[in-house]
Amino acid sequence: MAVRVVHEAGSLEALRMSRADMKKNRLVAVWIIALCLAFSINAFAKYLDIEDPFFSYKRFYLQLDILNDVSDDKNIRNDIKAFVRNLAAGIYAISADDLKKAKVKLLKARAIWPEYFGTDFLLARANEDTGNYKLSAQFYKSYLNKLKALSEGSYRISAPLIRGITPYRIEDYDDAYAYVQHRLKDHGIDLAVVQPFYTMPGFLKLLIALVILGSGYAVMAYGVIPYIKRLRHINNPPEGMWVCKKCDAYNFNIRVECEKCGEIRSKITCLRSSHK
Structure with missing residues (x-):
């Protein structure tokens, strides 16, 4: 009997120790999971801290002090003022959620100073x-190309x-390429195959317009109008005469062939002359 009591007491103590070990193991597992979760959140937060400010329009507020020393040339200063005015208006419109106005102002700024990469970035944003992700990707690609050109001198x-x-x-x-690539991937766009946004320079548009107008004038002046006059x-023809279709010479109706070139008078011309 005493042996049995001792045995049961030992079993009970072992059971208690087993339960304590299980609680300890669970606690360790919870701590491990908590640490992993905290590490993941911290890493993600660091990622956000890097990427979110990168895509913020606020980082493109201009430092304007240097513009005072740019040039004494009036035309250059006027261009710079126009660029700054349009870019600032575009950024302000973005902050006010007036994206339509922002695009108009930013495109004007881009036309004035195409080399500045920030304008393309803001247009992309x-x-x-x-929701125009395709056009946004094109502006991002232009931004990256200009950034690369700047870094290469x-x-x-x-x-x-x-x-x-x-x-x-x-x-x-x-770094910029990696951030943009990751962002566009969320929209299902492969940055590697995106073509940069391209606008035709104003003088080239004018040149093409002049070529088209000149070609149209030439066709009208040397093709259409002479053809209509000939018809x-x-x-x-004057009364009692017919016109040779080959040489355009006048002939009396009594003649069957052209007096000038010998072309036989057509039946249609005969009928028309007879009708008159």
Whole structure:
């Protein structure tokens, strides 16, 4: 009997220890899960801290002090003022959710100073917010191309001005490409196959318009109008005469062939002359 009591007491103690170990293991598992979750949230938060400000329009507020030393040339200063005015109006319109006005102003700024990459970025954001992801991707691609050209030293004249008006350290091209690529992937767009947004320069548009107008004038002046005049000449000869369709010479109705070139008078011409 005593042995049995001791045995049961030992079993009870073992059961208690087993339950304690299970609780301990559960607690350890909970702590591990909590740590993993905290690490994931922290990593995601760091990612957001990097990417969200990157896509903010606010980072393109201009540093305007450098513009005072740009040039004494009146035309250059007027262009810069027009660029700043339109870009600032575009950013303000974005902040007021007036994206239609923002696009108009930003496109004007882009036309004045095509090399500035920030305008393309802002146009990409404005089109993205209106759901036009395809056009947004094209502007993002233009932004990246201009950013790359700037980093490679292609903009020798305007590069100092671009760096001077930018209120932050200009982003690295590879980092910017990665951020944009990830963002467009969420919209199902492959950045690698996107074509940059392209607008035809004003002088080229004018040149094409002049070529089209000139071609149209040439066709009318040397083709259509002479043809109409010739038809009138052939179909409306003086009374008692007919017109040769080959050489346009006048002939009396009594002649069967053209006096000038010998062309036989057609039956249609005969009928018309007889009718008259």
